[in-house]
Amino acid sequence: VITGASSGIGEALALDYAAPGVALALTGRDAGRLEAVAAACRAKGATVVADTVDVVDRERFAAWLTAFDDSHPVDLLIANAGISIDKDNSSLDDFSIIRKTFDVNVGGVLNTVEPLLSRLTNRKRGQIAVVASLASFIGLPYSASYNASKAAVINVVRQAALELAPDGVLVNAICPGPFKGTRIGGGVTMDPEPEQE
Numbered sequence: 001v002i003t004g005a006s007s008g009i010g011e012a013l014a015l016d017y018a019a020p021g022v023a024l025a026l027t028g029r030d031a032g033r034l035e036a037v038a039a040a041c042r043a044k045g046a047t048v049v050a051d052t053v054d055v056v057d058r059e060r061f062a063a064w065l066t067a068f069d070d071s072h073p074v075d076l077l078i079a080n081a082g083i084s085i086d087k088d089n090s091s092l093d094d095f096s097i098i099r100k101t102f103d104v105n106v107g108g109v110l111n112t113v114e115p116l117l118s119r120l121t122n123r124k125r126g127q128i129a130v131v132a133s134l135a136s137f138i139g140l141p142y143s144a145s146y147n148a149s150k151a152a153v154i155n156v157v158r159q160a161a162l163e164l165a166p167d168g169v170l171v172n173a174i175c176p177g178p179f180k181g182t183r184i185g186g187g188v189t190m191d192p193e194p195e196q197e
Contacts, residue, residue: 001025001065001074003055003112004081006034009131009176013078014038020045023072025065027053027081047072055081055108062115069116073123079112080131084146098145105149109156117169124168130157134177150175 002017004010006028014026018041026041028034031052038050049072053064068074082105085097109130120126135143136150154173161171 001068001076001112001116002078002080003027003108004131005037005050006030010078010080011037013080014041015044017076018042018044018046018048023047023068024049025068025072025074026050027055027061027064029054055111056103058107058111061111065112065115066119069119074116074120074126076127076129077112077116077120078129078131079109081108081112082131082133082150084143086143086145098148101145101149102152105146106152106156109153113160117164120169121164121167126169128160128164128169128171130171130173132157132173132175134175136175140178 002010002014002024005014005026007030010026010028011033014024014037017024022045024038024041024046026034026038026048027050028037029052034050034052038048041048049068051064053061055061065074083101085101087094087097113128113130116126120128130153132154133146133150135147136154139147154175157171157173164171
């Protein structure tokens, strides 16, 4: 299972894991891009179930995940979906930005993990990978809600890793830094092709 698979890290992971004998469950917000990723994964021999189901829609997403797990028992769950919508000014100028960021970046992770957790522990195997960010440690300018949401996720992952290890379930946080084409706060975007001096 890979959330946020229609672009960026999620797309790259989907394409990397796609192979004959692999079943992928992919979600993303952009239907066209998601279908393009799904088609590319199918071309590499993978079985793919793709849907634009929102990670914030707890009940619908849980039903989608469990239906996939019924057909293809999940061994790796990658909670990658996330947003960075802080404006160029303080997040405190608009609390709806903070709430929406936490709904996706924290609530979406919980909604991804919770429906399959008992299934993984009952099988005594599996891995959960949560995509956090270096921003949770160093903080990006004008990105308070993003920074805080990723810090929250890391702390949940640390506790989950301790509690789930005896059940054979590995839990890790992945903390990438900014990469080409990503927004890194205050409207700044990493240059697609950095200028050479």
